[in-house]
Amino acid sequence: MFRSLLIANRGEIACRIMRTAQRMGIRCIAVFSEADANALHVALADEAYPIGAAPTRDSYLRAHRIIEVARTAGAEAIHPGYGFLSENADFAEACAAVGIAFVGPPPSAIRAMGSKAESKALMVAAGVPVVPGYHGEDQSEERLAAEAARIGFPVLIKASAGGGGKGMRPVHSAADFLDELAGARREARAAFGDDRVLLERYLQKPRHVEVQVFADRHGNTLHLHTRDCSVQRRHQKVLEEAPAPDLSPALRARLHDSAVAAARAVGYVNAGTVEFIVEGEDAFFMEMNTRLQVEHPVTEMVTGLDLVEWQLRVAAGEALPLTAAPEPRGHSVEVRLYAEDPAHDFRPSTGRLRHFGTPAASDDLRIETGVRSGDAITPHYDPMIAKIVAWGPDRPAALARLHAALLGTEVGGLATNLGFLARLAAHPAMRAAELDTGFLARHREALIPSPEAAPAEAVAAAAAMHLLWRWGEDAGAALRGGTASPWDRKDGWRLQGVAAVHLRLKDGAAIREVNVSLRRGAMSIAVDGGAAIDVAARWREGGASVSLGGVERRICYAQDNEVIEIGWRDDRFVFGLIDSYAPAGGEAAAEGRLSAPIPGRVVQVLVAAGDRVARGQVVAILEAMKTELRIAAPADGIVAHVGCAAGDSVEEGTEIVTLAPPDGDGSPP
Structure with a gap:
């Protein structure tokens, strides 16, 4: 086994690999960009080396620099994680040229499966069914438009060199084809440096089902069951589960056999994923990802295996520990918590993660993250905050565990998809496994409801926490009967009578009027002229809590000067604090x-x-x-x-x- 390993990646996957490698007694070496100097994966590593500026082309994609660091640090192997250099055959060859093991498949397999067009031809030769389409070398607009017409609309344009939804566009009419082709090529060129595309028939209600495969250098190849990844936005996965539900035994067996055949057809070694489009009882090969997948934890949860450990052992020349897949145990579901705004077409968010808290990990709950409270989500990298993975003895139990974990997760400081994920986990159609790639579009109104005014309880909680924040710890202690001097208090304390505080909070387009009464350590709050309610607010480890009418509720609270943010149940509300004494003025930004x-x-x-x-x-x-x-x-x-x-x-x-x-x-x- 290796004594030292360099992880050529960042974020949660770098942390995940390190934890397994260190448990195996392997020294872990991290690399980091200028933006990641204080990142969690750097803190966890035994050694860490800078590799360049924040943009990926100047850091994590600098293959020669990463190999230079590996040689300096004495690394015996490099694990590329996923993304970045993980499917770069030239990088794998460069590692071998200097005697460093590449934790992944041979360069020949990466090249064969890295081209969607070439991989389709290989699958046809291996007897694996593929979606009807065009995978030819003639990339002229005229030829592609003619092939699209032959296939029949709707068609799907896909980048030949990549995955992750980049360079992928469905086209529903000939009139839109050339514009969508130009956009797909731009995305493909930016993401992969290759603007070649292929065309496929666009299936109407397809499921995205994949099979985890593993192979060693001793001729052993096996599958580790199915995963369903149909719930997607912009062709990128949102929720994954294992095993894929509601597949007939015959279809499941065909998927397993086709995946193993696909891996053997290219002489595959190490971990890989064969992805299929499934519609009814039909299954078509889509692509093979020649790396570890983001969603591998759901497979680990139902098999009890550590796939990273398997990767390291296979890369070191060992045989697979098993010759057949263990029967899956129970069910597992994973969601990707992102810094993004579902209400604005899942637009990525950037900013400071002022607060991040999750329930404690356990046998049935796994949290994988590469960030902590105080870290920044920058525009340079994928905006994933964490993967939240739940297990249950059956699918309903796994979804219920996931939903409870999401309700117990707190994120403050920037927009996320947390509320959206909680609604998704509880949606009746999700519980009923009514899955296909159009799931989110079909249920958009329920999953991404139109913004509404915050409930009065949430406004009262925000006001109470703001006052506690404004007064500071000493004043808050005094309000709760502590020993701080009354002369140091900032809460309007007086010897007799009631202190009153009036707040105006901007809630979207509405102005919320909040009246707070304070008497002998007690706080009473009325919102918009409604009935007053007794409120108590306090800081607690990892967050805050409020008591409204005697009912205690843990909340997520963050404040940045005049912006107040509160996580309330499965929603997030942002209020602007209005200074009643400030002169009136127009909006900062000019209309238009x-x-x-x-x-x-x-x-x-x-x-x-x-x-x-x-x-x-x-x-x-x-x-x-x-x-x-x-x-x-x-x-x-x-x-x-x-x-x-x-x-x-x-x-x-x-x-x-x-x-x-x-x-x-x-x-x-």
């Missing part, structure tokens, strides 16, 4: 000014000054956090000014385009 929602790079500006635009028309495309964001006009108007150009790097709030309302003759005012 479209700005960058997060830092990123401008891919394309589609309008010029003087152009007339319609409501919903895309005026610019921004690339940030591995996602293309389309900036659209909120109303009809005239382009008054363009504040950037294609290729520009922009910060959050940078002007993209400013619109002016058209006057009677259609010209700018």
Whole structure:
């Protein structure tokens, strides 16, 4: 076995690999960018080395620098995790050239499966069914448009060189084909440096089912059962589970056999995942991921195996510990907690993670994360905060455990998909396993409800916590009967009578009026003229809690100057604190000014000054956090000014385009 291992990755997967390797007595070496100097994976490592600036091209994708660090540190092996260099055949060859083991498949297998077109041809030769489509070398617009017409709309455009939903676009009509093709090529070029695409028939209600495979250098190849990953947004997975529910025994056996055949067809070694599109009793090969998958914990939870340990042992030349898959035990479900805003098409969020707390890990709950309270979510990397993985003796029990864990998770400081995930885990259609890749679109209204005014209880809780925050610990202690001097208090204390505090909180477009009465350590709060309720607020380890009318509730609370954030049940509410004595003023941003929602790079500006635009028309495309964001006009108007150009790097709030309302003759005012 190896004595030292370099992990060429970051975040939760780097932490996951380290914990297994260190348990095996292996010295772990981390690499980090300037943005990750204080990251959790650096803190966990035995040694850590800087490798460059924050952008991935200047750090985690610098293969020569990572190998240089490995040689300096005496690493015997490199584990690439997933993403970055994990499916880079040249990197695997470079490791071998200097005598460092690459924890993954041979370069030949990476190359064979890295090209979707080549892998489809190999699967046809191996007898594995594939989706009808076009995988040819002629990449001209004319040929691709003709092939799309032959296949019949809707068709799916897919980047030939990649995965993770990048460069993937469904097209429903010939009129939209060339525009979507251009967008898919842009994404593919940015993500993989290769803009080749393939076309496939777009199935109407497909499930995304995958099979975990493992192979060693001694001729042993086996499957480790199925996973269902059908619940997706923008072709990226949201919820995964094992084993995949509601598959007939015959279909399940065919999937297992096809996956093993696919791995053997390319001489596969180590961990891999063969992905299928399933519709009814039909199953078609989609692609093979030649690495460990994000969702591997659900397989570990139902098999009792440590797949990272298996990876390390196989990379060291050992045979697989088993020759057949153990029977799955119970059911496991995983969700990906992201810094993103579901209400705005899952737009990534950036900022400081002011508070992050989860329930304690146990035999039936696993938390995998690479961040802590106080860490920053930057625009440079994937915005995943954590994976929350639950187990149960059956599927309903696993979903119930997951739902309880999500309700007990606290995130403060930036928008996340936490409430969305809690609603997803409890949704009747999820409980009924009515799964396909259109699940989220079909149930969008229930899973992402329209923003509503915060309930009075949440407003009262926010006001109570704000006062406790404003007064500070000493004043809060005095309010609760502590020994701090009354002369140091900031809560309006008086010898006789009732102290009153009036707060105005901005709740979306509404103004919430809050009246707080204080008498002898007791707090009573009335919201919007309603009945007053007794409230007590206190800090507690890892968070805060409020008592409303005698009912104690743990909450997530964060405040940054005049912005108050509270996690209430499965919702998050953000309030602006209004200074009643401040002079009135307009909004800071001029009406009609479209700005960058997060830092990123401008891919394309589609309008010029003087152009007339319609409501919903895309005026610019921004690339940030591995996602293309389309900036659209909120109303009809005239382009008054363009504040950037294609290729520009922009910060959050940078002007993209400013619109002016058209006057009677259609010209700018």
